[in-house]
């Protein structure tokens with residue numbers, strides 16, 4: 001397949017790429033710049049139950065599907081033949097799919113590669129238990145900007161709940177102690193709970209429940225680089241993706257809704273729990289019904305990166321909008337031991353303090 005050039009530089013004919021610094025297109029050869037016009041287009045929420053428009057991404061790309069982690073990444077250029085996420089060599093080239101739901105909106109990269117380098121060094125230096133020479137010896141060996149697929153769901157939630165409300169009351173109990181070998185009667189206040197059945201209902205609206213649709217991204221880290229400021233979503237245009245990778249969603253619309261329901265259910269349970277009258281409660285049961293479900297498919301900017309320290313690889317992610325860094329760091333067991341020692345010393349010291357005074 002010949003390399004396609006959807007975005008040609010007007011001056012030299014080379015490839016234009018999206019530049020996070022200017023938020024426009026920039027030629028990598030002659031440095032010419034081009035503005036990306038943004039149409040004032042309303043952001044549309046799609047009805048969950050009507051058939052989605054599967055029109056593809058309108059982007060001249062090659063897709064690479066990884067047999068190990070299942071991620072499909074699209075790119076304008078043929079890369080080294082290894083999966084960006086899991087480094088597996090079992091990657092097959094696919095034609096760009098036309099049957100994908102097109103992203104409604106996206107947030108363009110705001111953090112560029114130089115920023116990532118700086119943020120990475122600062123983040124490395126922050127760990128309490130990281131080895132002292134970590135910053136000097138670590139070597140970044142992968143850094144890639146990926147537009148990562150997400151679903152967002154809006155829904156009304158109507159919850160009906162039943163529970164047992166508990167009300168505290170106190171009774172006076174008598175008990176016997178031995179004083180100088182002789183029994184003596186004493187009294188004390190004991191807390192008891194009176195249980196009565198209760199029930200109720202509540203109505204809530206959830207806006208933009210965010211669900212990752214990536215197959216390749218580390219699921220533990222991705223939630224940690226939240227939040228994304230979704231009020232900065234702008235209408236999708238393939239121009240913003242130029243020069244970056246983009247992952248095709250590997251979690252479909254239905255599966256994503258399953259995850260969103262889990263998030264809403266947990267929140268509804270929590271809120272219903274707060275509405276149960278009484279001092280405490282037990283046996284809370286919540287039944288939630290959903291209506292007016294809508295969705296959007298969106299792309300969010302994430303830098304995925306890895307560094308090497310003492311011939312081991314550690315991964316981290318950077319939120320491409322806010323610069324939040326989250327990842328794995330080696331632990332210095334010597335520092336942990338020192339800390340544990342210091343805590344023990346402090347506890348003994350406190351004990352001594354209370355003993356003396």
Ligand SMILES: [Zn+2]
Pocket residue numbers: 009010011012013014027028029030031032
């Ligand atoms: Zn040029």
Ligand SMILES: [Zn+2]
Pocket residue numbers: 066067068069070071083084085086087088216
């Ligand atoms: Zn992979």
